[in-house]
Structures are given as structure tokens and as C-alpha cells.
Amino acid sequence: MTESVSVATLVDWLSSFRDAVHEQGTYLTELDSAIGDADHGANLIRGMDAVMGAVAGEVSTVGSAGDLLKKVGMTLVTSVGGASGPLYGTFFLRAATATGDATSLDAAAVLAMLRAGLEGIVARGKAEAGDKTMYDALAPGLDAFASALESGRDVLGAAEAAADAAADGRDATEPLIALKGRASYLGERSVGHIDPGAASSALLLRALADALAAAG
Amino acid sequence: MxxxxxxxxxxxxxxxxxxxxxxxxxxxxxxxxxxxxxxxxxxxxxxxxxxxxxxxxxxxxxxxxxxxxxxxxxxxxxxxxxxxxxxxxxxxxxxxxxxxxxxxxxxxxxxxxxxxxxxxxxLLPKATALAEHGLSAAPAPALVAVPGASVRLTLVNPQGLHARPAAQIATAVGALAAEVAVEAGGRRADAASSLELMTLAAGQGTEITVSATGADAEQAIATVSELVLAGFGELEAS
CATH class of the missing domain: 3.40.50.510 (Phosphotransferase system, mannose-type IIA component)
Known part of the structure; x- marks a missing residue:
């Protein structure tokens, strides 16, 4: 059973997300070129490279989870550029508020961290279920995380359930009409394309599961 | 400011x-x-x-x-x-x-x-201009009579009450303690709003009525009259 998550594991999560956006960057940008401005992959690669540069010393100096996540949020805000800057930035800034000074998070604290982040995205982007946004991957992911904990699984099991549910949520954005963001200008022409924000959000939750699995 | x-x-x-x-x-x-x-x-x-x-x-x-x-x-x-x-x-x-x-x-x-x-x-001036061509619907401001000082003037500058003159009037009037209105062709505009002035679409030779109420009403009339009669500084070239 994985009982608690250290700040070092949170850094591994970010590192794993950085690797994922590098690996999937072309795919994310392709999704974005269909219904957006063709920069989502490039923006997240630039943002996560900047994040890993900024937090490189964080593990050795043993900052709190809140310090780490706040630094991540501010770095994304200043380096991403597109709408994903303020959205992912707000996700991590709110997540930082939820974790505060903690240096180790139990499963409930991880869920609270993710939920605060999602609430931040909702407050910032006013997205609702079915608007074809990041929300459509994150919300079912977090619901699955909570259900898994309730049914007795550990934080790794919950993160894996969240990653699976987020991937399903991502795929379910394909037939939707975009109601938020640049894609909403396309109206019905956005149908038939997976939302790039939902795709990168699914990667974020998959990266968490991968980091927890590696931490044992 | x-x-x-x-x-x-x-x-x-x-x-x-x-x-x-x-x-x-x-x-x-x-x-x-x-x-x-x-x-x-x-x-x-x-x-x-x-x-x-x-x-x-x-x-x-x-x-x-x-x-x-x-x-x-x-x-x-x-x-x-x-x-x-x-x-x-x-x-x-x-x-x-x-x-x-x-x-x-x-x-x-x-x-x-x-x-x-x-x-x-x-967007009002653009909507009004396009409405005149039947391309968009925008209501014209209603004509309302107001008591107080007023003067009738004729626009002498070649381009009439376009953006820059409208801005000059709005800026001058905005600094005064007066409610100033400009009427032309049955429409009325708040003179402190360059946008409303532009919706009058008043060209050269158009007769306008400037009316004002408030402590600086007379000064407002004088200031606007001066600008209009001087052709908003656009007469030098002609």
C-alpha cells in the first residue's frame, strides 16, 4: 500500500508530466490545429520545461508541497502564453493553497489538492460538464479517484482509476460541440475532434499514477 | 484621471x-x-x-x-x-x-x-452607420428638448463631425461642469461622448444645435462654438 506522497514524488509527477507533453506534444498540437490555434503542445512543452528548471533545487531544499506547487503555478502563468497558462497556472496555485505547509500528503490530501485545482479551473474558465474542455477529463478523473478511495484502494490505485477515467473523459469530448475557448468560435465544426485541453489533462493524471507507481 | x-x-x-x-x-x-x-x-x-x-x-x-x-x-x-x-x-x-x-x-x-x-x-457608431445602409438594426437616439443655453452652428470643416472633431468636443466638454448636447438631423448626442457625436454623421454644411445646462453651460457653448467655427483646426490647408 502506498500511504503517503512526498514532495519528491510530487516533483516526479511534474517530471513525468513534462516527459508526457514532450512525447505527445505533436499530437496535442495536431488536436489544437483542428479546433484551436495549433500551439497547445508547444505551449505545454515550454511551460513544463520552465517548471522543471524552476523546481530543480526544490527537492534538496525540502520546500513544502505548497511552496512547490505555487512555484509551478507562477512559472506556468509566465511561460505558457495561451489559455492553458492561466488555466493550468490556476490549477497549481489553488492546489498549493490546499496543501499549504505539508511536506507529505496522504490520499485524502492528494484528492483535496486535485479538487482545489479543478475548482480553480472552473472558477477561471467557467467550464461546465460537456463544454469540451479540460474539465471533461479532470472531473470524471477526480470522481474516480474519490470512489476508489472509498472502496478501500490506496493512493496509487486511486490515481490509476483517475487516469483511466480521465482518458475515457478525454475520448468522450470527440463528438461534443465546443462551448468554451477558441474552439467555440468553430461551433459545429469542432465536432469530431478530441479537445486538446482534455487530452493534456488526461496526461496530467496519468503522470501522477506513473510517479506514484515508480515511488512504490 | x-x-x-x-x-x-x-x-x-x-x-x-x-x-x-x-x-x-x-x-x-x-x-x-x-x-x-x-x-x-x-x-x-x-x-x-x-x-x-x-x-x-x-x-x-x-x-x-x-x-x-x-x-x-x-x-x-x-x-x-x-x-x-x-x-x-x-x-x-x-x-x-x-x-x-x-x-x-x-x-x-x-x-x-x-x-x-x-x-x-x-460599437454604436459602426452599428448606426451600417443601419443606415440597411445592413444592421440600431435605434437612433430620440430627440428631446432641454431648457438652457443653446446655439445653432454650421459645420464648416470639409469632413464634418468625424472622429477627431468629435474627440475634441468631447474632451473640451468633459472638463466642464455642464451637460452638453449636440443635435443634428433630428438626432441628439451627448457632447461628452465622441461616440454619440459620431453617430450624428453630420457632414460639412450640416446645421447643428448645441445646448447646455449646468454651472459652466455658457462656457461650454462658447468652447464648442469656437471649435466648430475654427473648423476644428482643419481649415489651414484649404
Whole structure:
């Protein structure tokens, strides 16, 4: 059973997300070129490279989870550029508020961290279920995380359930009409394309599961 | 005087929009601070917006004009990050039209609420012009009689009451304690609003009626008359 998550594991999560956006960057940008401005992959690669540069010393100096996540949020805000800057930035800034000074998070604290982040995205982007946004991957992911904990699984099991549910949520954005963001200008022409924000959000939750699995 | 912040995905777009707007102001205008572009390309950066809010800070408040998408998200996040002590309004106005309207109205000394309303009504001249061609529907302001000082004048400059003369009248009138109206062709416009003046579409030779109430009413009539009779400084060339 994985009982608690250290700040070092949170850094591994970010590192794993950085690797994922590098690996999937072309795919994310392709999704974005269909219904957006063709920069989502490039923006997240630039943002996560900047994040890993900024937090490189964080593990050795043993900052709190809140310090780490706040630094991540501010770095994304200043380096991403597109709408994903303020959205992912707000996700991590709110997540930082939820974790505060903690240096180790139990499963409930991880869920609270993710939920605060999602609430931040909702407050910032006013997205609702079915608007074809990041929300459509994150919300079912977090619901699955909570259900898994309730049914007795550990934080790794919950993160894996969240990653699976987020991937399903991502795929379910394909037939939707975009109601938020640049894609909403396309109206019905956005149908038939997976939302790039939902795709990168699914990667974020998959990266968490991968980091927890590696931490044992 | 209020401050103005422009948030755009493009540094070039923001710079050009500001230059266009500032061309309308003669004398001192509001501080216009720009936050545009990110990481050397198109984009917006909430920390840049925070810095621009600080540069434009005024006890009278700050109006923020934005282009699309993340410009709005970044501006909202900037407010959260910087929690300014003076009032800040995020405007739903279209960037270019809204900025021109806001800069002119702010230069006239109007308060934040008034400038914000002016910016949000900034599509009115375009809508009115297109309505005249049957392309769009916009109601013409009703003609209402007001007691007080008034004068009838004829526009002598070749282009009539276009954007720059309208801005000159609005700026001059905005500095006075008077409610000033200009009527032409059965329409009435608030003289403190360059946008409303432009909706009169009053060309050369049009007879206009300027009326004013308030403490500075006579001075307002005199000032507007002077501008009109001098052809808004556009007669030198002819």
C-alpha cells in the first residue's frame, strides 16, 4: 500500500508530466490545429520545461508541497502564453493553497489538492460538464479517484482509476460541440475532434499514477 | 484621471491600437499601460498584466481592455494575484473601438463608471452607420428638448463631425461642469461622448444645435462654438 506522497514524488509527477507533453506534444498540437490555434503542445512543452528548471533545487531544499506547487503555478502563468497558462497556472496555485505547509500528503490530501485545482479551473474558465474542455477529463478523473478511495484502494490505485477515467473523459469530448475557448468560435465544426485541453489533462493524471507507481 | 490597461495576444496589435487611440487626444490623456504577447510570441501573461495594472494605477480607478480568450483569463488571474487597492474594471468592449472611446472619454476627465459605459457602447457608431445602409438594426437616439443655453452652428470643416472633431468636443466638454448636447438631423448626442457625436454623421454644411445646462453651460457653448467655427483646426490647408 502506498500511504503517503512526498514532495519528491510530487516533483516526479511534474517530471513525468513534462516527459508526457514532450512525447505527445505533436499530437496535442495536431488536436489544437483542428479546433484551436495549433500551439497547445508547444505551449505545454515550454511551460513544463520552465517548471522543471524552476523546481530543480526544490527537492534538496525540502520546500513544502505548497511552496512547490505555487512555484509551478507562477512559472506556468509566465511561460505558457495561451489559455492553458492561466488555466493550468490556476490549477497549481489553488492546489498549493490546499496543501499549504505539508511536506507529505496522504490520499485524502492528494484528492483535496486535485479538487482545489479543478475548482480553480472552473472558477477561471467557467467550464461546465460537456463544454469540451479540460474539465471533461479532470472531473470524471477526480470522481474516480474519490470512489476508489472509498472502496478501500490506496493512493496509487486511486490515481490509476483517475487516469483511466480521465482518458475515457478525454475520448468522450470527440463528438461534443465546443462551448468554451477558441474552439467555440468553430461551433459545429469542432465536432469530431478530441479537445486538446482534455487530452493534456488526461496526461496530467496519468503522470501522477506513473510517479506514484515508480515511488512504490 | 483613470488609468487604462490593454491586454492583447499581440504586442504589435496592442501598440498599434494604443497609437490609434492616442491620436484622438490632444493634450494630456490617460496613462495607457500594455501587457501583450508572451514568451516572445502570441499570448498573454498574468504577471505582465499585474505589472501593467501597477503602471496604470490611479485612485480614480483602472479600466482594462482585452482582446480574446486567454487575455480575459490572464486579466482575471492578475486581479487575483495583485489584489489592487484602487477599483479595476474588466471591460467587455471590443478592443480597438473600446480603447478609442475609453481614451477620449478618460482624457475628458470622466469617472471609471462613465468611461466603462462609453467603451462598452463603442460599437454604436459602426452599428448606426451600417443601419443606415440597411445592413444592421440600431435605434437612433430620440430627440428631446432641454431648457438652457443653446446655439445653432454650421459645420464648416470639409469632413464634418468625424472622429477627431468629435474627440475634441468631447474632451473640451468633459472638463466642464455642464451637460452638453449636440443635435443634428433630428438626432441628439451627448457632447461628452465622441461616440454619440459620431453617430450624428453630420457632414460639412450640416446645421447643428448645441445646448447646455449646468454651472459652466455658457462656457461650454462658447468652447464648442469656437471649435466648430475654427473648423476644428482643419481649415489651414484649404
Amino acid at each position: 483613470i488609468g487604462i490597461v490593454v491586454v492583447s495576444h499581440s504586442a504589435a496589435l496592442a501598440a498599434a491600437a494604443v497609437a490609434l487611440a492616442e491620436e484622438m487626444v490632444h493634450g494630456s490623456g490617460p496613462v495607457v499601460a500594455v501587457a501583450a504577447g508572451a514568451a516572445g510570441g502570441f499570448g498573454t501573461d498574468a504577471t505582465e498584466v499585474s505589472a501593467a495594472l501597477a503602471r496604470a494605477a490611479s485612485p480614480d480607478g483602472v479600466l482594462v481592455l482585452m482582446d480574446l480568450g486567454s487575455a480575459v483569463l490572464s486579466s482575471e488571474l492578475a486581479l487575483e494575484l495583485s489584489s489592487p487597492t484602487h477599483p479595476v474594471r474588466l471591460s467587455s468592449a471590443p478592443l480597438v473601438e473600446g480603447l478609442v472611446a475609453a481614451v477620449v472619454r478618460a482624457a475628458g476627465g470622466a469617472d471609471l463608471e462613465t468611461v466603462a459605459r462609453e467603451a462598452e457602447a463603442a
